[in-house]
Amino acid sequence: MPDxxxxxxxxxxxxxxxxRASVRLRVGVFGGSLCCVGLGVALMVRARLGVAPxxxxxxxxxxxxxxxxxxxxxxxxxxxxALGWSLGRPPRAATLVGGLxxxxxxxxxIAALPAPDLIVARSAMLALGLLFxxxxxxxxxxxxxxxxxxxxxMLGIMDRGVSVRVxxxxxxxxxxxxxxxxxxxxxxxxxxxxxxxGPALAFTLPRATARLGTDLRRPT
Numbered sequence: 001m002p003d004x005x006x007x008x009x010x011x012x013x014x015x016x017x018x019x020r021a022s023v024r025l026r027v028g029v030f031g032g033s034l035c036c037v038g039l040g041v042a043l044m045v046r047a048r049l050g051v052a053p054x055x056x057x058x059x060x061x062x063x064x065x066x067x068x069x070x071x072x073x074x075x076x077x078x079x080x081x082a083l084g085w086s087l088g089r090p091p092r093a094a095t096l097v098g099g100l101x102x103x104x105x106x107x108x109x110i111a112a113l114p115a116p117d118l119i120v121a122r123s124a125m126l127a128l129g130l131l132f133x134x135x136x137x138x139x140x141x142x143x144x145x146x147x148x149x150x151x152x153x154m155l156g157i158m159d160r161g162v163s164v165r166v167x168x169x170x171x172x173x174x175x176x177x178x179x180x181x182x183x184x185x186x187x188x189x190x191x192x193x194x195x196x197x198g199p200a201l202a203f204t205l206p207r208a209t210a211r212l213g214t215d216l217r218r219p220t
Contacts, residue, residue: 020213026143029212033139034098038070038105040132045069045106046113047125050187052133053172053179053194054150060182070106074099080149087156094146126189133193134200141201142208144215150175 021029044051051059054076055069062072077099081091116122140148147155150171157167172194180186209215 084152
């Protein structure tokens with residue numbers, strides 16, 4: 001799944017925090033947000049202007065094995081889950097279900113979306129893709145149901161005394177490097193995602209957690 005070192009961006013309780021939302025509501029937000037991420041990734045793929053660091057590797061694996069990007073995400077998610085588990089971070093049920101749902105959403109959205117040639121249309125798709133992915137990440141993280149496979153690895157690295165920023169940057173650099181070696185689709189969208197995700201989530205996560213009554217510094 002796409003960039004989500006979210007805990008570091010919430011420094012204090014935002015004003016107006018509500019009582020913790022019901023599990024049913026948070027699961028609904030989690031599921032809808034997974035679909036949102038899938039659509040966002042598909043828009044970025046169809047724009048052909050670069051994808052998020054994790055999806056650089058997914059597109060590379062898809063290119064090498066001749067499969068859909070969503071299907072490739074299942075492979076990379078499985079590897080990430082195994083690595084995170086080996087680092088002492090076993091997956092939760094939401095991690096496994098989320099990885100499957102995102103893969104289906106990506107494959108379905110890519111099949112349904114056009115692949116325009118005009119740079120204006122491609123730029124608009126890239127902008128929409130970034131928006132959908134960031135909104136989806138916000139919903140997934142703020143729902144406090146479970147983290148993604150890449151986040152399991154990040155947390156396992158952090159358990160060994162590495163800061164969240166260094167752990168995340170190291171992972172993203174590794175993902176982009178491996179993806180490029182496999183023929184993945186990096187570009188301006190990759191840079192926009194890498195540099196824009198932090199400020200975007202710093203704005204959206206405190207507000208979303210306040211609405212849902214969750215606290216990512218004390219996740220359940």
